[in-house]
Amino acid sequence: MSILKFAALAFASIIAAPSVVEAQIRITNVSVLDVENGEFLPNRTVMIVDGMIAAVAPSDEEPPGADAQLIDGTGKFLIPGLIDMHVHTDRSALPLFLEHGVTTVRDMGTHFAPLEAGSGGQLQLRSDVARGIVAGPELFLSLRILDGIERDRWLMHFAHADTPEEGAALVDQVADAGGDFIKIYTDLDPDVFHAIATRARARNLPMVGHVPGRVGYAQAAEMDLATAEHLRGFFIDASSEEDRWRDMYELAALSGDASQTYALANGRLLEIAATYDHEKAAALFSLLRDNEVGIVPTLVVLDDPRWRYPSAQPDPALVARLSEIYSNIVTPSDDPRGPFATVTDGLAAHLRQRQLVGDMHRAGVAILVGTDASNPFVLPGISLHEELAQLVRAGLTNAEVLRAATITNARYLDADNRIGSIAVGKEADLVLLRNNPLVDIAATRDIDAVLFDGEVVQFESDGAQGGQSAPQ
Known part of the structure; x- marks a missing residue:
């Protein structure tokens, strides 16, 4: 699969599209947000195939595939983009x-x-x-x-x-x-x-x-x-x-x-x-x-x-x-x-x-x-x-x-x-958070990873979540 790498504070806004073979990603042991019911479902594995969500299941029911890129979601929280x-x-x-x-x-x-x-x-x-x-x-x-x-x-x-x-x-x-x-x-x-x-x-x-x-x-x-x-x-x-x-x-x-x-x-x-x-x-x-x-x-x-x-x-x-x-x-x-x-x-x-x-x-x-x-x-x-x-x-x-x-x-x-939600058949636009936004809405800023169209967006430093310099 391709990984788009964005610098945290400076990079070109035009990136050539890499070739894509069918991509498989598994996010394991993660808490998945059920947006309709307003709760996290714990210990889930989310399988992504070619940019789409292929499975959302308890982690102990579906072992990771050998060819999938693994993302360890232990202690983390997955929300829709x-x-x-x-x-x-x-x-x-x-x-x-x-x-x-x-x-x-x-x-x-x-x-x-x-x-x-x-x-x-x-x-x-x-x-x-x-x-x-x-x-x-x-x-x-x-x-x-x-x-x-x-x-x-x-x-x-x-x-x-x-x-x-x-x-x-x-x-x-x-x-x-x-x-x-x-x-x-x-x-x-x-x-x-x-x-x-x-x-x-x-x-x-x-x-x-x-x-x-x-x-x-x-x-x-x-x-x-x-x-x-x-x-x-x-x-x-x-x-x-x-x-x-x-x-x-x-x-x-x-x-x-x-x-x-x-x-x-x-x-x-x-x-x-x-x-x-x-x-x-x-x-x-x-x-x-x-x-x-x-x-x-x-x-x-x-x-x-x-x-x-x-x-x-x-x-x-x-x-x-x-x-x-x-x-x-x-x-x-x-x-x-x-x-x-x-x-x-x-x-x-x-x-x-x-x-x-x-x-x-x-x-x-x-x-x-x-x-x-x-x-x-x-x-x-x-x-x-x-x-x-x-x-x-x-x-x-x-x-x-x-x-x-x-x-x-x-x-x-x-x-x-x-x-808009994490469900089978939907596009894999996802945000992996380090903390629970149902406890503190500010947790949406503490991003561990972003997936867009099933591709991982990686940041090269921790400065990507910058804000305003005005006193708060």
């Missing part, structure tokens, strides 16, 4: 995901991504990963971000739609190019949104993204929104003064300046949240639950360390491995997470959003795991582990968080038949 449902990535970032056990990502719109296969965009990158030319996780792609306001402040591939016809045509464009889903954004006109939703349904593509402020969560859920990102605008929908805030949002959107809608929905979040109506919120929770809308709160991107530590900087060793476009996509002076008047306000807004996630979860709304990697301090791979910790603080149990980051995320990718 982790899935990040919200990233903006490029070629330079991909190895970092694998280093941190993230074997699948959903790219929600990225930089300079031409639609033509073979032109160097995300379609080519997805193909290169699938063929083993590039080291990185499996990619699910949006290719475009559909919005109603022209945007030039971020280096992402936004597509602008003024009319329902333009919106439907953009859906066809993404579908014809091979996109996996339709990504919508903040400032779509309601009529354009409905045209996009209708065409996405006809093209059998999930619709995901920001809930447009002039549409709201109720209409979006009824129009088959699959996942909603960042909790954006929910406090307006749940406000006792919804009409007032909705009118203000309409005026901000009609200005044609995207920063005005951000300043309202984000910068005045605490003021809006002060008018929170629990009965309205409960009704929205029920609607989201009944329509199976998944919520991707991305709490880690809402918890900017600069609110607490103004001089904080990302780990320079990790940033140095990322392309300039990736690491600088949103700079401190051009950051949509605020603005907040004070550090105290920024932290209070984050805590209020975290409380909202707990309320949603207790109401039965599906909470998914995503990070919005590419924003300041939200670095590829390591940020997913930080998001897991945030969700535990929000009120999910360790078992619920692990289920969300694996099989639940996989279901919302319509890929749970092949990834």
Whole structure:
């Protein structure tokens, strides 16, 4: 079999694909996570043949095969590969995901991504990963971000739609190019949104993204929104003064300046949240639950360390491995997470959003795991582990968080038949941990080995699990 060797702090992001003979790996005497039931099954042997899980059995029932590579799992814990449902990535970032056990990502719109296969965009990158030319996780792609306001402040591939016809045509464009889903954004006109939703349904593509402020969560859920990102605008929908805030949002959107809608929905979040109506919120929770809308709160991107530590900087060793476009996509002076008047306000807004996630979860709304990697301090791979910790603080149990980051995320990718759990017939995307994450969720960071497509990813030093240099 082939073994991809990644240096811990510096290596090329393009690795030639080695020849592969049918590979056999046995992981013996390991505790295997049953993600559905939230428990580890002790003393198991996992047999991997040609990239697929061929057997999961008690270790004393099935002796190792003579030709298999053996991995001793004694005292260790095997979980499915982790899935990040919200990233903006490029070629330079991909190895970092694998280093941190993230074997699948959903790219929600990225930089300079031409639609033509073979032109160097995300379609080519997805193909290169699938063929083993590039080291990185499996990619699910949006290719475009559909919005109603022209945007030039971020280096992402936004597509602008003024009319329902333009919106439907953009859906066809993404579908014809091979996109996996339709990504919508903040400032779509309601009529354009409905045209996009209708065409996405006809093209059998999930619709995901920001809930447009002039549409709201109720209409979006009824129009088959699959996942909603960042909790954006929910406090307006749940406000006792919804009409007032909705009118203000309409005026901000009609200005044609995207920063005005951000300043309202984000910068005045605490003021809006002060008018929170629990009965309205409960009704929205029920609607989201009944329509199976998944919520991707991305709490880690809402918890900017600069609110607490103004001089904080990302780990320079990790940033140095990322392309300039990736690491600088949103700079401190051009950051949509605020603005907040004070550090105290920024932290209070984050805590209020975290409380909202707990309320949603207790109401039965599906909470998914995503990070919005590419924003300041939200670095590829390591940020997913930080998001897991945030969700535990929000009120999910360790078992619920692990289920969300694996099989639940996989279901919302319509890929749970092949990834997301450790079962016979599924792809061998696996993470071997040194400690039990059901006891301490931080154990997901303590990685002993990663397997992707049944191949072992080895690190040449122990620095691969690096994080942020900001005080914690």
